[in-house]
Amino acid sequence: MANMKEVAKLANVSIATVSNVLNGNKYVSPKLKKRVTKAIEELNYRPSKLARSLKLKRTFQLGLLIPDITNPYFAEVARGVESIALQNGYQMFLCNTDGEATRELSIIHSFIEQHVDGIINVAPRLDENKMVKAADNRPMVILDRHLSFTNPLIDVIYTNNFKGSAELAEHFLKNGHNLFACIAGPKNVPTAVRRMEGFKKALIEGGIPASRNHIFYGSFKFNDGYEMMLKIMNLSPRPTAVFAGNDMMAWGALEAAKEANLKIPEDIAIAGFDNVYFSQFVVPALTTVHQPKFEAGQLAMNILLEKIENKLANKQLKAKKLELDATLIIRDSSVNKKLKKEE
Amino acid sequence: MANMKEVAKLANVSIATVSNVLNGNKYVSPKLKKRVTKAIEELNYRPSKLARSLKLKRTFQLGLLIPDITNPYFAEVARGVESIALQNGYQMFLCNTDGEATRELSIIHSFIEQHVDGIINVAPRLDENKMVKAADNRPMVILDRHLSFTNPLIDVIYTNNFKGSAELAEHFLKNGHNLFACIAGPKNVPTAVRRMEGFKKALIEGGIPASRNHIFYGSFKFNDGYEMMLKIMNLSPRPTAVFAGNDMMAWGALEAAKEANLKIPEDIAIAGFDNVYFSQFVVPALTTVHQPKFEAGQLAMNILLEKIENKLANKQLKAKKLELDATLIIRDSSVNKKLKKEE
DNA sequence: ATTATGTAGTTAATCGATTAACTAATCGTT
DNA sequence: AACGATTAGTTAATCGATTAACTACATAAT
Numbered sequence: 001m002a003n004m005k006e007v008a009k010l011a012n013v014s015i016a017t018v019s020n021v022l023n024g025n026k027y028v029s030p031k032l033k034k035r036v037t038k039a040i041e042e043l044n045y046r047p048s049k050l051a052r053s054l055k056l057k058r059t060f061q062l063g064l065l066i067p068d069i070t071n072p073y074f075a076e077v078a079r080g081v082e083s084i085a086l087q088n089g090y091q092m093f094l095c096n097t098d099g100e101a102t103r104e105l106s107i108i109h110s111f112i113e114q115h116v117d118g119i120i121n122v123a124p125r126l127d128e129n130k131m132v133k134a135a136d137n138r139p140m141v142i143l144d145r146h147l148s149f150t151n152p153l154i155d156v157i158y159t160n161n162f163k164g165s166a167e168l169a170e171h172f173l174k175n176g177h178n179l180f181a182c183i184a185g186p187k188n189v190p191t192a193v194r195r196m197e198g199f200k201k202a203l204i205e206g207g208i209p210a211s212r213n214h215i216f217y218g219s220f221k222f223n224d225g226y227e228m229m230l231k232i233m234n235l236s237p238r239p240t241a242v243f244a245g246n247d248m249m250a251w252g253a254l255e256a257a258k259e260a261n262l263k264i265p266e267d268i269a270i271a272g273f274d275n276v277y278f279s280q281f282v283v284p285a286l287t288t289v290h291q292p293k294f295e296a297g298q299l300a301m302n303i304l305l306e307k308i309e310n311k312l313a314n315k316q317l318k319a320k321k322l323e324l325d326a327t328l329i330i331r332d333s334s335v336n337k338k339l340k341k342e343e
Numbered sequence: 344m345a346n347m348k349e350v351a352k353l354a355n356v357s358i359a360t361v362s363n364v365l366n367g368n369k370y371v372s373p374k375l376k377k378r379v380t381k382a383i384e385e386l387n388y389r390p391s392k393l394a395r396s397l398k399l400k401r402t403f404q405l406g407l408l409i410p411d412i413t414n415p416y417f418a419e420v421a422r423g424v425e426s427i428a429l430q431n432g433y434q435m436f437l438c439n440t441d442g443e444a445t446r447e448l449s450i451i452h453s454f455i456e457q458h459v460d461g462i463i464n465v466a467p468r469l470d471e472n473k474m475v476k477a478a479d480n481r482p483m484v485i486l487d488r489h490l491s492f493t494n495p496l497i498d499v500i501y502t503n504n505f506k507g508s509a510e511l512a513e514h515f516l517k518n519g520h521n522l523f524a525c526i527a528g529p530k531n532v533p534t535a536v537r538r539m540e541g542f543k544k545a546l547i548e549g550g551i552p553a554s555r556n557h558i559f560y561g562s563f564k565f566n567d568g569y570e571m572m573l574k575i576m577n578l579s580p581r582p583t584a585v586f587a588g589n590d591m592m593a594w595g596a597l598e599a600a601k602e603a604n605l606k607i608p609e610d611i612a613i614a615g616f617d618n619v620y621f622s623q624f625v626v627p628a629l630t631t632v633h634q635p636k637f638e639a640g641q642l643a644m645n646i647l648l649e650k651i652e653n654k655l656a657n658k659q660l661k662a663k664k665l666e667l668d669a670t671l672i673i674r675d676s677s678v679n680k681k682l683k684k685e686e
Numbered sequence: 687a688t689t690a691t692g693t694a695g696t697t698a699a700t701c702g703a704t705t706a707a708c709t710a711a712t713c714g715t716t
Numbered sequence: 717a718a719c720g721a722t723t724a725g726t727t728a729a730t731c732g733a734t735t736a737a738c739t740a741c742a743t744a745a746t
Contacts, residue, residue: 003703004702013725013726014725014726015702015703015704016726017724019705023704025704025705026705026725027724032724044476044479046455046456047702047703048456050393050702050703051731053393053703054702054704054732054733055702055731056703056731059393069418069421069422070418070422070620072413075412075413075418079412082439091436091438091453092438093437094425094436094437095429095434096422096425109389113390113391114392114393114434115393136389137344255624283601346732346733356696357696358732358733358734359697360694360696361733362733362735363695366734368734369694369695369735370694371694371695372695375694375695390733391731393731393733394701394734395734396701397700397703397732399701
């Protein structure tokens with residue numbers, strides 16, 4: 001591939017002039033400009049971002065860490081990040097961690113070696129201190145985890161999981177339920193824990209003792225929801241309302257209940273969390289807690305850009321903590337359609 | 344961030360020795376080796392892949408172009424690509440094109456400027472010649488499009504869409520259907536066209552005239568399937584079997600039929616194409632044509648690696664064309680469960 | 687003892703950009 | 717005319733690695 005030197009030679013100018021034509025940093029006479037652009041065209045020249053980045057100490061690249069892109073929740077977040085990145089001339093490295101801390105760590109190391117300008121880490125599992133050390137002073141935005149950071153280069157964005165789950169519990173209570181089951185996410189994932197806490201708290205406040213809420217644990221996958229639902233249906237007396245820690249598990253629970261010929265929501269009500277795109281289309285349509293996904297990705301990227309600028313300007317601001325609002329979405333899986341119509 | 348020079352200074356050796364310790368290219372005495380590793384540790388040094396790539400003319404990066412990562416089909420392909428990339432020390436740039444040729448082109452340009460070692464282009468929409476010019480001699484593997492390439496640096500992998508759709512048509516015929524409708528993908532997408540051709544051919548061979556197969560067009564989205572299904576249900580006489588060009592549109596068709604209180608498959612049979620993960624869970628479970636996704640991604644990456652090696656070794660092989668097999672998956676949306684049990 | 691061979695490590699050119707510092711030419715002012 | 721100010725373009729150092737070519741020294745062969 002042609003380089004700047006060859007372009008300069010063909011146009012009979014210095015490489016500095018070629019650079020100036022490309023970046024518009026200095027005035028170049030129309031005459032030379034024309035010669036240069038013609039040479040560029042002729043050689044099909046494209047500047048090397050590699051060399052440019054080395055000199056500028058900026059790559060215009062970012063690293064995006066997510067647990068699993070086949071999960072529609074994360075896919076939407078990724079698109080949100082990408083949309084803002086592209087607008088600002090950034091390219092995005094994407095890596096899946098499968099929720100494994102060791103993979104997360106090695107990917108961060110790799111990102112640092114690539115000299116990404118910043119990192120967005122979605123639903124991280126890594127220990128706080130290890131993460132800070134690995135980030136090596138590069139700007140990082142964390143999505144979907146509530147952490148107490150002291151490092152000013154690391155911002156945190158999270159959804160109000162507690163409130164969303166509490167609203168859902170209140171909705172169940174309002175519909176007369178008084179025996180519950182939960183399909184929770186992993187015990188060591190703060191997001192999952194917060195969702196359970198919000199749900200439990202609201203039940204207690206509604207006068208339901210903890211003994212009337214059975215909790216099972218999964219790891220956010222469809223099949224976990226399916227398996228745990230089998231256990232829940234074996235309980236006696238059988239709970240009448242089930243809260244799954246995310247939509248994928250709720251889908252699994254729905255499937256198990258349908259196979260057992262239970263009517264939803266008449267025999268058992270089911271709800272999830274996330275409001276993934278297809279949750280409106282499963283049958284019955286899933287009651288769930290909506291959290292912004294595309295918008296959260298956009299926000300994360302915008303904040304990352306801001307941090308990158310601040311770092312270049314040597315401004316050190318305090319670490320940000322942003323809370324996004326989760327809102328209850330009521331659909332057929334928790335409310336009897338016919339009853340609703342009769343209202 | 345520390346660089347090699349600083350490490351060399353601290354360890355009191357030359358930078359060449361540091362490089363040799365890191366890459367093991369030359370023998371270094373245990374004594375020096377120890378001093379170097381200690382210095383690296385102390386400075387938390389990480390080599391700059393930027394500088395390395397500039398010198399080596401290899402970045403160990405690849406660009407992945409896909410229409411839309413929120414489509415589970417492409418998400419699985421992406422994971423397949425990533426799995427092989429990681430095993431071989433490659434990082435992956437991911438970009439969504441939304442099926443727009445102009446975006447595709449500008450992303451390829453950007454990849455070239457980044458000096459990616461190779462590109463995987465999934466379901467491209469770009470004109471053949473423009474693509475070849477933009478690729479600028481860099482290895483590229485195309486997935487999901489049947490093209491007649493003369494450029495030895497560009498390989499093509501595609502699924503036998505024709506055969507898969509034909510098998511599906513035969514399945515419908517065997518079940519006694521004789522009035523059909525199709526929800527096809529875009530007319531200008533070869534993959535979509537091939538699927539329709541296979542289906543139509545099999546119908547003709549089964550003695551069904553073209554007039555008994557109504558074709559509607561969408562663009563592979565859930566909502567297109569929904570909208571077209573409304574039109575299909577308005578036909579009189581109403582077709583008894585519907586073939587959607589992909590699973591997402593089949594899901595939409597399913598939804599429209601259910602809302603209209605049609606029984607599936609008794610009143611109307613529906614089938615899709617792709618066999619996306621959740622197609623086994625929709626109700627009724629979707630009959631569809633399976634095509635390898637994760638494996639196709641892996642294959643694409645393996646072939647890309649091979650091309651990269653060949654190019655470095657200055658071996659020019661002929662362009663490859665690989666055909667993957669599509670296989671019919673029969674589920675409840677096309678076969679009456681009760682009848683099946685009675686068999 | 688002298689020369690050839692091998693080994694361990696260093697020096698310096700290089701990859702392809704950016705840009706500070708410099709030169710040469712033009713212009714305006716007194 | 718002489719001086720400084722402005723402008724247009726060039727030269728050369730630099731970013732942080734890799735590696736060919738080189739040096740210095742030890743060992744082996746004659």
